[in-house]
Amino acid sequence: xxxxxxxxxxxxxxxxxxxxxxxxxxxxxxxxxxxxxxxxxxxxxxxxxxxxxxxxxxxxxxxxxxxxxxxxxxxxxxxxxxxxxxxxxxxxxxxxxxxxxxxxxxxxxxxxxxxxxxxxxxxxxxxxxxxxxxxxxxxxxxxxxxxxxxxxxxxxxxxxxxxxxxxxxxxxxxxxxxxxxxxxxxxxxxxxxxxxxxxxxxxxxxxxxxxxxxxxxxxxxxxxxxxxxxxxxxxxxxxxxxxxxxxxxxxxxxxxxxxxxxxxxxxxxxxxxxxxxxxxxxxxxxxxxxxxxxxxxxxxxxxxxxxxxxxxxxxxxxxxxxxxxxxxxxxxxxxxxxxxxxxxxxxxxxxxxxxxxxxxxxxxxxxxxxxxxxxxxxxxxxxxxxxxxxxxxxxxxxxxxxxxxxxxxxxxxxxxxxxxxxxxxxxxxxxxxxxxxxxxxxxxxxxxxxxxxxxxxxxxxxxxxxxxxxxxxxxxxxxxxxxxxxxxxxxxxxxxxxxxxxxxxxxxxxxxxxxxxxxxxxxxxxxxxxxxxxxxxxxxxxxxxxxxxxxxxxxxxxxxxxxxxxxxxxxxxxxxxxxxxxxxxxxxxxxxxxxxxxxxxxxxxxxxxxxxxxxxxxxxxxxxxxxxxxxxxxxxxxxxxxxxxxxxxxxxxxxxxxxxxxxxxxxxxxxxxxxxxxxxxxxxxxxxxxxxxxxxxxxxxxxxxxxxxxxxxxxxxxxxxxxxxxxxxxxxxxxxxxxxxxxxxxxxxxxxxxxxxxxxxxxxxxxxxxxxxxxxxxxxxxxxxxxxxxxxxxxxxxxxxxxxxxxxxxxxxxxxxxxxxxxxxxxxxxxxxxxxxxxxxxxxxxxxxxxxxxxxxxxxxxxxxxxxxxxxxxxxx
Amino acid sequence: xxxxxxxxxxxxxxxxxxxxxxxxxxxxxxxxxxxxxxxxxxxxxxxxxxxxxxxxxxxxxxxxxxxxxxxxxxxxxxxxxxxxxxxxxxxxxxxxxxxxxxxxxxxxxx
Numbered sequence: 006x007x008x009x010x011x012x013x014x015x016x017x018x019x020x021x022x023x024x025x026x027x028x029x030x031x032x033x034x035x036x037x038x039x040x041x042x043x044x045x046x047x048x049x050x051x052x053x054x055x056x057x058x059x060x061x062x063x064x065x066x067x068x069x070x071x072x073x074x075x076x077x078x079x080x081x082x083x084x085x086x087x088x089x090x091x092x093x094x095x096x097x098x099x100x101x102x103x104x105x106x107x108x109x110x111x112x113x114x115x116x117x118x119x120x121x122x123x124x125x126x127x128x129x130x131x132x133x134x135x136x137x138x139x140x141x142x143x144x145x146x147x148x149x150x151x152x153x154x155x156x157x158x159x160x161x162x163x164x165x166x167x168x169x170x171x172x173x174x175x176x177x178x179x180x181x182x183x184x185x186x187x188x189x190x191x192x193x194x195x196x197x198x199x200x201x202x203x204x205x206x207x208x209x210x211x212x213x214x215x216x217x218x219x220x221x222x223x224x225x226x227x228x229x230x231x232x233x234x235x236x237x238x239x240x241x242x243x244x245x246x247x248x249x250x251x252x253x254x255x256x257x258x259x260x261x262x263x264x265x266x267x268x269x270x271x272x273x274x275x276x277x278x279x280x281x282x283x284x285x286x287x288x289x290x291x292x293x294x295x296x297x298x299x300x301x302x303x304x305x306x307x308x309x310x311x312x313x314x315x316x317x318x319x320x321x322x323x324x325x326x327x328x329x330x331x332x333x334x335x336x337x338x339x340x341x342x343x344x345x346x347x348x349x350x351x352x353x354x355x356x357x358x359x360x361x362x363x364x365x366x367x368x369x370x371x372x373x374x375x376x377x378x379x380x381x382x383x384x385x386x387x388x389x390x391x392x393x394x395x396x397x398x399x400x401x402x403x404x405x406x407x408x409x410x411x412x413x414x415x416x417x418x419x420x421x422x423x424x425x426x427x428x429x430x431x432x433x434x435x436x437x438x439x440x441x442x443x444x445x446x447x448x449x450x451x452x453x454x455x456x457x458x459x460x461x462x463x464x465x466x467x468x469x470x471x472x473x474x475x476x477x478x479x480x481x482x483x484x485x486x487x488x489x490x491x492x493x494x495x496x497x498x499x500x501x502x503x504x505x506x507x508x509x510x511x512x513x514x515x516x517x518x519x520x521x522x523x524x525x526x527x528x529x530x531x532x533x534x535x536x537x538x539x540x541x542x543x544x545x546x547x548x549x550x551x552x553x554x555x556x557x558x559x560x561x562x563x564x565x566x567x568x569x570x571x572x573x574x575x576x577x578x579x580x581x582x583x584x585x586x587x588x589x590x591x592x593x594x595x596x597x598x599x600x601x602x603x604x605x606x607x608x609x610x611x612x613x614x615x616x617x618x619x620x621x622x623x624x625x626x627x628x629x630x631x632x633x634x635x636x637x638x639x640x641x642x643x644x645x646x647x648x649x650x651x652x653x654x655x656x657x658x659x660x661x662x663x664x665x666x667x668x669x670x671x672x673x674x675x676x677x678x679x680x681x682x683x684x685x686x687x688x689x690x691x692x693x694x695x696x697x698x699x700x701x702x703x704x705x706x707x708x709x710x711x712x713x714x715x716x717x718x719x720x721x722x723x724x725x726x727x728x729x730x731x732x733x734x735x736x737x738x739x740x741x742x743x744x745x746x747x748x749x750x751x752x753x754x755x756x757x758x759x760x761x762x763x764x765x766x767x768x769x770x771x772x773x774x775x776x777x778x779x780x781x782x783x784x785x786x787x788x789x790x791x792x793x794x795x796x797x798x799x800x801x802x803x804x805x806x807x808x809x810x811x812x813x814x815x816x817x818x819x820x821x822x823x824x825x826x827x828x829x830x831x832x833x834x835x836x837x838x839x840x841x842x843x844x845x846x847x848x849x850x851x852x853x854x855x856x857x858x859x860x861x862x863x864x865x866x867x868x869x870x871x872x873x874x875x876x877x878x879x880x881x882x
Numbered sequence: 883x884x885x886x887x888x889x890x891x892x893x894x895x896x897x898x899x900x901x902x903x904x905x906x907x908x909x910x911x912x913x914x915x916x917x918x919x920x921x922x923x924x925x926x927x928x929x930x931x932x933x934x935x936x937x938x939x940x941x942x943x944x945x946x947x948x949x950x951x952x953x954x955x956x957x958x959x960x961x962x963x964x965x966x967x968x969x970x971x972x973x974x975x976x977x978x979x980x981x982x983x984x985x986x987x988x989x990x991x992x
Binding site: 010011014015028029031032033035036038039040043061062063064067068071072074075076077 | 909910911912915928929930931933934935936937938940941942943949956957958959
């Protein structure tokens with residue numbers, strides 16, 4: 006408890022120091038009296054008695070000071086004093102103080118916001134128990150993807166034979182289904198999951214229950230679990246929802262549970278979970294791969310060992326079913342990696358950029374503080390001459406820097422919160438885990454500590470320097486002369502660093518910007534202006550088969566075509582830029598050996614007008630026409646990429662292919678231009694189009710209507726919806742968007758990271774230029790006298806201009822040179838994000854250097870003007 | 883002031899103050915006088931360091947103080963030993979005795 010007494014005493018001494026001091030004085034006075042009396046009693050003269058007493062005590066004032074030291078609060082008292090003085094002195098130079106604060110706050114906020122984002126998305130573990138044991142399970146084939154979706158039969162075999170998973174579940178990537186009942190038919194995002202998915206993740210329902218095993222086998226399939234968000238939005242968080250039914254795709258589903266908030270599997274947008282059951286035929290389907298699989302590894306088994314065992318199991322299965330499984334393997338990917346791996350490169354780059362910005366902020370503050378301190382040499386010399394010790398001076402300057410740092414941090418915190426929110430708002434949809442991000446206090450603390458350390462380090466420099474010289478020397482000097490220019494060398498160095506850092510960030514932004522520009526100008530292979538896309542999916546409950554599908558689309562297109570302003574309307578199963586796409590394997594008539602279960606090509610259903618609506622050029626043969634009917638010979642139109650891949654030497658027209666060995670055979674009747682598909686950055690994939698009227702796969706129930714107009718396609722959205730509801734009032738409409746928007750969306754992620762990077766680069770440019778300006782202005786200020794003398798001695802304006810500009814240009818050039826070297830090294834890290842431009846693209850490097858150089862010269866102009874205005878008569882008197 | 887008598891190293895002064903106060907509460911001047919008397923004028927605490935020592939000991943919680951009236955009807959600050967201070971005194975006394983015996987032995991060795 007002694008430390009408590011100590012603390013209490015010190016606190017008391019701090020708060021009631023003046024009273025303690027009075028008591029001490031009284032105590033000393035009493036002592037002197039007693040001593041004097043003792044001396045008097047010994048027969049000493051009163052005068053001498055008092056003198057002796059004082060001598061004996063050793064000076065009342067000294068005793069008082071030493072005793073006050075014993076209170077252990079001197080440092081705190083001085084700290085308060087320094088703080089008050091520091092704040093006053095900061096307030097005396099509002100320009101420098103304001104600039105330092107702004108820079109500190111901006112750099113801190115940017116770094117914190119970005120790191121918070123990265124932390125939330127990339128670093129923090131997934132929100133499930135023991136998330137490190139969760140893996141995504143893929144099948145692999147050398148000729149297909151490393152991460153291929155899994156066939157139903159494989160999944161069933163795995164669940165029966167594997168020994169490495171505690172739990173294993175399969176699901177379909179989200180599908181849109183219609184919710185009908187009250188109000189407009191609504192599209193909800195449903196995930197079809199086996200009960201194993203939820204037990205694998207280890208997530209329990211917050212209300213009710215999750216699926217029981219029977220619901221994944223042959224039990225009641227018409228049950229549903231709601232997401233927390235959907236439950237609140239649609240049902241007002243009614244706890245009585247359990248046992249009620251909701252109408253999904255025309256079928257009543259009983260609500261059995263509500264998931265806790267934050268449950269974001271497979272995607273954050275999932276509204277409902279439905280049990281996934283496999284029919285008998287699906288359980289034996291080894292051919293079509295469509296399932297996604299997630300598993301929880303047994304405790305203690307490593308990813309590599311599990312993968313090896315699964316591959317051994319797959320090999321054993323391949324021996325039983327060589328025609329389907331030879332060559333297939335299994336690939337395990339940690340679920341965390343699976344979820345965020347795609348966004349990692351971009352985020353890592355942004356993180357690096359924010360780190361550079363933070364560094365730049367520190368350098369800039371260092372710069373400003375240093376410039377400020379040079380002007381305080383005299384003040385420090387005076388203090389020293391008056392007896393301030395070196396350590397006392399250092400402490401005082403540190404306190405001042407501390408105050409600056411603390412103020413900067415205080416300003417940065419709200420900015421960081423705001424910046425994190427803005428980043429989240431700016432981010433495109435579909436970035437995984439975005440909703441999990443929040444301002445991270447640890448990150449803020451780190452960035453704060455870094456800037457604080459910088460300002461402290463820089464703040465103490467003048468005190469260190471001053472102690473090297475005799476204060477008398479510096480007290481003698483008059484106004485600063487050119488001899489003092491040497492004192493700005495650290496400043497020069499910092500400015501060079503600043504310019505270099507700005508250059509690095511600007512080059513990064515330049516390279517990313519060029520990539521974005523190149524991509525946005527890529528010819529997608531079709532004309533998207535003036536086209537509205539209306540996505541539909543016919544529920545199986547009211548549309549039993551192909552005949553019903555055809556009838557509906559025919560009627561719907563008819564109504565839409567009749568709308569005023571509509572030039573033409575057509576339909577396609579998977580329009581460019583949206584949708585996962587559908588692909589099929591096939592046999593070539595002239596080369597049946599080439600059929601491999603592994604090779605598939607995009608397959609789309611289209612109406613006759615599709616190619617015209619999107620202005621996709623016909624290169625050879627013909628497109629579909631009214632003559633291609635259900636009962637006429639089946640035909641296909643292929644794109645150029647497919648023609649080149651399968652018939653590189655010959656004409657594709659007249660070739661035939663089939664989807665089964667038994668036929669029927671489809672004849673290629675036309676070749677059309679390539680279109681970029683979902684990923685505008687990838688080369689257009691091979692694709693084939695079949696006429697909607699010859700549709701065979703009954704379950705392909707979805708189509709997107711493309712409505713072309715001369716004007717703004719958005720004005721057609723509502724009329725088009727009404728037209729469709731005239732045909733079927735219960736049909737949910739998945740989305741109505743202009744194809745132009747879809748094209749923009751496809752680049753949204755890239756636009757996001759390019760924008761953020763560009764913002765950083767912009768701030769960096771500003772900081773770098775401010776730094777340069779500051780140093781030049783400061784140097785002109787210090788050299789007024791020298792410049793004045795030069796002018797008095799006949800120097801012309803030209804030589805003064807050379808003096809100032811030469812220095813500015815020299816600093817900028819050194820910074821640009823240094824930055825170029827650094828950028829050459831660092832830009833390789835950007836390579837993964839670049840498109841159509843090399844990381845060392847000379848044009849970008851030169852342009853950015855020119856821009857930076859020009860801006861740097863502009864920054865030199867105000868100081869130059871001031872230098873030219875110097876009146877020798879005034880500075881020399 | 884001859885080095886042979888009077889100068890006290892800090893820890894020793896603390897111990898002597900505690901010892902003095904173990905008898906009865908006392909003011910600063912009285913403590914100084916008493917140490918001098920008890921040591922037959924061999925030890926003369928430097929009064930410049932007496933008050934810092936008293937305040938430091940107070941801060942450490944070994945002694946406490948209050949204002950009282952002396953027999954001559956004067957206001958003076960009286961220090962007294964706390965329980966923690968008494969334990970500290972015992973500890974320091976024992977430590978001191980051990981040390982001085984050891985020094986004695988060394989000095990008596992030929």
